[in-house]
Amino acid sequence: LLIDRLGRRRLQSLQYFILALCMLLLIACVGRAVETALLAVCRAMIIGAFQVLYVYTPEFYPTALRASGLGLAASVSRLGAMTAPTVAQFLAQQSVTMALTANAGVSLIACVAAALLPFETAGRLLRESLDVPMKVIDHKALK
Secondary structure (H helix, E strand, C coil): CHHHHHCHHHHHHHHHHHHHHHHHHHHHCCCHHHHHHHHHHHHHHHHHHHHHHHHHHHHHCCHHHHHHHHHHHHHHHHHHHHHHHHHHHHHHHHCHHHHHHHHHHHHHHHHHHHHCCCCCCCCECCCCCCCCCCCECCHHHHC
16 A cells, blocks of 8 residues: 555645645646546545544554543544634635645644654554553564
C-alpha cells in the first residue's frame, strides 16, 4: 500500500499539498467538468489525509495513552469540522477566491505540520509504555 511505501508523514504531507494545489487551481477553473474533477481530488485527498491520521495517531502513542491520544485527536478534528463550514461560508460570501486561498493556506500549513511530525511510525513496533522506545521492525527477518 502507498501508506507503507511512502510512510505516514510523507503521505499525509503529500495529500495536504495536493489538496492545496487543487484549491488554488479551482480559482482559475473555467469548466464544470474540470471543477468537478478538482473537487473530487480535493475530497479524496482530505479523506486520505484523515485516514493516515487515524493510522498514525494510535501508532504514535503508547498503549497506556493510545485511547486518550486518539480521542484527543478525534476531538480536535471534530472541532475543525464544525467550524470550517461556518468560516468557509463567511469567506465565500466575501469572495470565492478568498475562501479557496484561505483553505489552500490551511492545507499548506497542515502539509508542513505533517512533514514535521516527530517521527515516522511505519515499520515500528507499538510501544507498551512511555519508558520503552519505539523499535524498528526488520521486515526481512519476518519473511
